[in-house]
Amino acid sequence: MELEVLQAYALSVYQSFSELKLSYRISIILLIPFVYNLLWQLYCSVRRDRVPLVFHWIPWFGSAVNFGMRPYEFFEECREKYGDVFAFVLLGKVMTVYLGPKGHEFVFNAKLSDVSAEEAYKHLTTPVFGKGVIYDCPNSKLMEQKKFAKFALTTDSFRTYVPKIREEMISYIKSHFKTNENDSGKVNVLVSQPEITILTASRSLMGDEMRKRFDTSFAKLYTDLDKGFTPINFVFPHLPLPQYWRRDAAQQKISNTYLSLISHRRNTGDIVPSRDLIDSLMSNSTYKDGVKMTDQEIANLLIGILMGGQHTSAATSSWFLLHLGDKTHLQEDLYKELTELLASTKGDIYDLTYDDLQKLTLHNNVIKETLRMHMPLHSIFRKVMNPLKVPDSNYVVPKGHHVLVSPGYSMTSERFFPQADKFDPYRWEKMAEAANDATNQSNLDKTVDYGFGAISKGVSSPYLPFGGGRHRCIGEQFAYVQLTTILATFVYNFRWKLADKMPLVDYASMVTLPIEEDSNIIWEKRDTCVI
Numbered sequence: 001m002e003l004e005v006l007q008a009y010a011l012s013v014y015q016s017f018s019e020l021k022l023s024y025r026i027s028i029i030l031l032i033p034f035v036y037n038l039l040w041q042l043y044c045s046v047r048r049d050r051v052p053l054v055f056h057w058i059p060w061f062g063s064a065v066n067f068g069m070r071p072y073e074f075f076e077e078c079r080e081k082y083g084d085v086f087a088f089v090l091l092g093k094v095m096t097v098y099l100g101p102k103g104h105e106f107v108f109n110a111k112l113s114d115v116s117a118e119e120a121y122k123h124l125t126t127p128v129f130g131k132g133v134i135y136d137c138p139n140s141k142l143m144e145q146k147k148f149a150k151f152a153l154t155t156d157s158f159r160t161y162v163p164k165i166r167e168e169m170i171s172y173i174k175s176h177f178k179t180n181e182n183d184s185g186k187v188n189v190l191v192s193q194p195e196i197t198i199l200t201a202s203r204s205l206m207g208d209e210m211r212k213r214f215d216t217s218f219a220k221l222y223t224d225l226d227k228g229f230t231p232i233n234f235v236f237p238h239l240p241l242p243q244y245w246r247r248d249a250a251q252q253k254i255s256n257t258y259l260s261l262i263s264h265r266r267n268t269g270d271i272v273p274s275r276d277l278i279d280s281l282m283s284n285s286t287y288k289d290g291v292k293m294t295d296q297e298i299a300n301l302l303i304g305i306l307m308g309g310q311h312t313s314a315a316t317s318s319w320f321l322l323h324l325g326d327k328t329h330l331q332e333d334l335y336k337e338l339t340e341l342l343a344s345t346k347g348d349i350y351d352l353t354y355d356d357l358q359k360l361t362l363h364n365n366v367i368k369e370t371l372r373m374h375m376p377l378h379s380i381f382r383k384v385m386n387p388l389k390v391p392d393s394n395y396v397v398p399k400g401h402h403v404l405v406s407p408g409y410s411m412t413s414e415r416f417f418p419q420a421d422k423f424d425p426y427r428w429e430k431m432a433e434a435a436n437d438a439t440n441q442s443n444l445d446k447t448v449d450y451g452f453g454a455i456s457k458g459v460s461s462p463y464l465p466f467g468g469g470r471h472r473c474i475g476e477q478f479a480y481v482q483l484t485t486i487l488a489t490f491v492y493n494f495r496w497k498l499a500d501k502m503p504l505v506d507y508a509s510m511v512t513l514p515i516e517e518d519s520n521i522i523w524e525k526r527d528t529c530v531i
């Protein structure tokens, strides 16, 4: 009975609608999403169990422009209005943000059953890395893959990587800065640093054969794959466009190249587990349940690891070159630190070892400060799999929404780092002293192991450039080895300054990059230049 009344009503609404002028009908249809959007926001605002939602006019798109162009300012404005917890709409997804150290705990240490990284990232990463690894498998498998990868990231392997990284750097600079002909020149760090990063990472992690391939058309495949690893791919993982076809073809060709190297090494028995990541994974990739990773999966894991290290490291070395080009007196301090260390061992840059790197305090603090100001990933996501209570509040984040954590926000906030917009590597020496004075250190020592080694249990530090919890980065030590070697080699051989003003940040790329047109530096040889 009720249904008939409803049907009759719907019919009469439809009839009066179809009697309207066409232009009115079109307007009404176009207005429906906007009206729905406003009603939905009204509904959210009256529910006391929902996180405050940032108002937006445009359905689906939401706050994409503000978030995509200036995320930290957007977060700060939202915090002033709503506090540390709020939600906003981003290209059809509802993102719940929790700012500050409590937010770091909320997201990084959330229960595995409540939030999922793979559901947030797999659409982006699986076409690029390939199937069966990282976010294209259950979390328990990822934990073991991280354990397998860590076998190639030991102190012993780092000792062998340092000379290889330095050699690649020097040969790159020789050929691209043309140091035989010139004593000074201009270079765009967004050109040089990605190239230096891929050459040093592939030489050390992937071995000599793979490094050699970058001198050929193989390098073009990496560019194709790279172009498929952008924020647009979060929203549209597959489109019938050339850039997507090239991404898929590059994934196949690159993984086939790894596959053939793997079979070659296996057939010739040429496997030395401590040599590089390939050998290490070949000899150490059997899951606890006895299942072995297939060669295809090993190849895909290699692509993922190299891709992860590439963008983040290239961005970081670009930023430290620019900041040091802006504050040239820091280069002199670094030079002093480096040459004094080398003098104590009566050597030059060719004698720099892994153990020396640990003694270069200022070099390490330059990297630490660069990561503070320019955390490569400004926003980290998880998909909510079960209704998730926000501690100390009435809020529940419903299943299907996302949570967003942004250590980069805290790391650039005045509330946690005085004079946060000043590049000051010395702040870390002062902070280390202050921390030693503090008595309550007990919490810092607690660790937890999710299967890939012990990591800090607490994640409530405002400084978390490598994240925390079960998804914490395993590349930290490798990144420091690679970046310190690159920095020391620059400092030993050159002085440099900015060609333009200090560049602004491009937040809409995969990692936070300097704007390309202001990323040129002018270098000149030092007396000690050996290149």
Ligand code: X2N
Pocket: 064, 065, 066, 067, 068, 069, 121, 134, 231, 304, 305, 306, 307, 308, 309, 312, 377, 378, 379, 380, 381, 473, 475, 507, 508, 509, 510, 511
């Ligand atoms: C459309 C402005 O531009 O309005 F790679 F083995 C390998 C990477 C997570 C990037 C998040 C969003 C920017 C929207 C702009 C491996 C080393 C990893 C870790 C909106 C109009 C991959 C999210 C990018 C937000 C920027 C996920 C990486 N260590 N690598 N509107 O990484 O780890 C790996 C792990 C992420 C992001 C964004 C917009 C393991 C616009 C205008 C436009 N971001 N982004 N890795 N936006 N607009 C990695 C974690 C995993």
